[in-house]
Amino acid sequence: MQTNSAEQTEIVIDIKGLYKSFGNNHVLKGVDLQVARGENVVVLGRSGSGKSVLIKIVCGLLTQDKGSVTVLGEDVKNINHKQLEQLRLKVGFSFQLSALYDSMTVKENIAFPLMRNFRELSKSEVNSRVEDVLNSVSLLKSKDQYPAELSGGQKKRIGIARTLVLRPEIMLYDEPTAGLDPISSIEINNLIRDISNQFGVSSIIITHDLVCAKTTGDRLVMMFDGVVQSQGTFDEVFDTEDERIKSFYEYNFI
Amino acid sequence: MVFKSAGYTGDYLPNSILHLACALKFSRLMKMDITDRGEEKIYLSKKIDGFFINIAKTSRFVLNYFVELFRPPYEFPEIARQCYKIGCDSLPLISLTGFIIGIVFTKQSRPSLADFGATSWLPSLIGIAVFKALAPLVTALICAGKVGSSIGAELGAMKVTEQIEAMDVSASRPYKYLVFTRVTACVFMIPLLMLYTSFVAMMGSYINISINEHISLATFIANAFDKINFIDFKGSIIKAVVFGFTISMVACYKGFNTTRGTEGVGKAANAAVVTSMYLIFIEELMIVQILGWFR
Ligand SMILES: Nc1ncnc2c1ncn2[C@@H]1O[C@H](COP(=O)(O)OP(=O)(O)OP(=O)(O)O)[C@@H](O)[C@H]1O
Numbered sequence: 001m002q003t004n005s006a007e008q009t010e011i012v013i014d015i016k017g018l019y020k021s022f023g024n025n026h027v028l029k030g031v032d033l034q035v036a037r038g039e040n041v042v043v044l045g046r047s048g049s050g051k052s053v054l055i056k057i058v059c060g061l062l063t064q065d066k067g068s069v070t071v072l073g074e075d076v077k078n079i080n081h082k083q084l085e086q087l088r089l090k091v092g093f094s095f096q097l098s099a100l101y102d103s104m105t106v107k108e109n110i111a112f113p114l115m116r117n118f119r120e121l122s123k124s125e126v127n128s129r130v131e132d133v134l135n136s137v138s139l140l141k142s143k144d145q146y147p148a149e150l151s152g153g154q155k156k157r158i159g160i161a162r163t164l165v166l167r168p169e170i171m172l173y174d175e176p177t178a179g180l181d182p183i184s185s186i187e188i189n190n191l192i193r194d195i196s197n198q199f200g201v202s203s204i205i206i207t208h209d210l211v212c213a214k215t216t217g218d219r220l221v222m223m224f225d226g227v228v229q230s231q232g233t234f235d236e237v238f239d240t241e242d243e244r245i246k247s248f249y250e251y252n253f254i
Numbered sequence: 255m256v257f258k259s260a261g262y263t264g265d266y267l268p269n270s271i272l273h274l275a276c277a278l279k280f281s282r283l284m285k286m287d288i289t290d291r292g293e294e295k296i297y298l299s300k301k302i303d304g305f306f307i308n309i310a311k312t313s314r315f316v317l318n319y320f321v322e323l324f325r326p327p328y329e330f331p332e333i334a335r336q337c338y339k340i341g342c343d344s345l346p347l348i349s350l351t352g353f354i355i356g357i358v359f360t361k362q363s364r365p366s367l368a369d370f371g372a373t374s375w376l377p378s379l380i381g382i383a384v385f386k387a388l389a390p391l392v393t394a395l396i397c398a399g400k401v402g403s404s405i406g407a408e409l410g411a412m413k414v415t416e417q418i419e420a421m422d423v424s425a426s427r428p429y430k431y432l433v434f435t436r437v438t439a440c441v442f443m444i445p446l447l448m449l450y451t452s453f454v455a456m457m458g459s460y461i462n463i464s465i466n467e468h469i470s471l472a473t474f475i476a477n478a479f480d481k482i483n484f485i486d487f488k489g490s491i492i493k494a495v496v497f498g499f500t501i502s503m504v505a506c507y508k509g510f511n512t513t514r515g516t517e518g519v520g521k522a523a524n525a526a527v528v529t530s531m532y533l534i535f536i537e538e539l540m541i542v543q544i545l546g547w548f549r
Pocket residue numbers: 022025027045046047048049050051052053054096292
């Protein structure tokens with residue numbers, strides 16, 4: 001997919017000078033990042049470099065110490081609770097460890113956000129929407145299973161389905177392929193591609209996995225020491241003399 | 255009147271400014287959303303700040319329940335499910351404990367009454383002891399153990415596996431769904447269980463009395479309830495409601511604030527039980543004191 005020239009595209013996520021620390025642990029030290037509508041941005045970085053913190057700030061699960069985050073025109077930190085809820089309906093968040101509700105079946109998991117937010121929907125409407133998204137992650141057959149009975153890759157897909165059911169405009173994926181075998185990873189990568197092509201969703205994808213980065217990302221962002229070190233297309237980012245970026249590449253492919 | 259450092263300054267005025275800063279922070283924290291979004295701005299020392307933050311966080315968490323009371327929808331199916339679960343969790347233990355307390359208490363009170371030839375007072379003594387003091391307290395303590403620990407562990411596990419965040423981020427209002435329903439169910443169920451405990455304890459006592467004193471059930475009941483009036487009844491119900499609120503609120507709070515992975519889950523469950531037991535005894539004392547003024 002191609003992004004149009006910068007003047008025409010709408011910026012859906014605008015992060016400027018973001019700082020965040022936990023006590024003396026300074027995690028983000030001035031991150032700048034923009035995501036255009038329909039664009040897939042991959043964020044790469046070492047473990048503990050604050051990637052999860054970054055997207056948690058984007059959806060308001062954490063608040064920054066300094067800097068601004070604007071999502072779909074709303075300043076996430078300073079809007080009230082109602083507005084934040086409205087915004088969250090448009091932002092899907094797929095957790096690193098899926099975070100499925102253990103006490104509910106797959107179907108109930110997916111129906112849950114729908115029923116809590118759209119009470120006017122009838123049972124059959126909820127059902128058909130749930131089955132639609134289950135179909136799109138090709139897991140309709142597991143709809144009556146409990147999360148504990150699923151494999152890691154299936155959980156990931158259900159987690160993604162649970163956010164898709166709200167028809168978000170933005171998706172935030174936290175390590176969608178971590179801990180999966182190559183084939184499941186490819187399935188997830190294709191799913192992410194499909195989602196952005198079918199629904200025109202813009203996404204931030206956090207990953208260590210360069211295959212995932214290459215197949216899903218329109219643009220790569222490399223984070224080191226709490227700042228964005230370099231960004232561009234896959235080849236631009238890895239065509240470099242920077243030792244850290246090179247070793248990142250070598251670890252993945254050699 | 256400039257305060258130089260964010261510590262103890264010695265002067266009266268700067269200090270009161272610091273207190274004001276604390277109060278302002280406190281009021282700001284009170285207005286915040288109940289979920290912890292990790293804001294950390296330090297006004298005073300870390301410890302003093304932490305103290306205020308904790309008070310603010312706790313009161314925000316508790317007060318939010320009353321806000322939600324006026325904010326439909328109320329999740330009745332989930333409340334009913336929780337009621338059922340609380341009942342199932344604690345019924346066997348409560349039945350056994352209540353029954354045994356009834357028997358043992360009767361058995362052990364008999365000799366001292368027999369000294370005065372007053373064993374006929376046994377039913378009314380047992381009635382007062384069970385209904386006014388033992389049943390609310392025993393029910394509350396058992397439920398603190400059974401219900402409190404299970405809520406604490408369940409919500410704690412949900413917290414550390416990010417399920418609560420997942421609800422939050424999909425605008426599913428976790429407080430309403432998880433905390434409000436559990437607290438409401440407890441506030442409703444503990445009084446019921448308390449009445450049940452009294453009933454079972456009285457039955458235990460009746461068995462012992464009927465064997466030794468050969469009193470009919472009708473006489474036993476008439477004697478037992480002779481000295482219990484409406485204020486006593488209300489008092490016990492009020493106690494049970496307060497205990498139910500305490501048990502579930504403490505457990506939910508501990509669960510929602512679980513940190514440090516699976517180890518934290520055990521700690522949350524444990525802390526839920528210990529803290530609510532402390533609070534139950536303190537509240538018992540206070541309620542008895544206050545009810546005394548109304549007599
Ligand atoms: N709620 C929190 N409280 C305290 N510290 C935190 C919190 N969340 C994250 N951190 C700290 O922030 C740093 C970055 O964490 P983060 O989870 O963002 O890393 P990451 O880049 O996502 O790593 P990984 O690739 O392993 O998921 C870590 O050092 C962590 O200790």
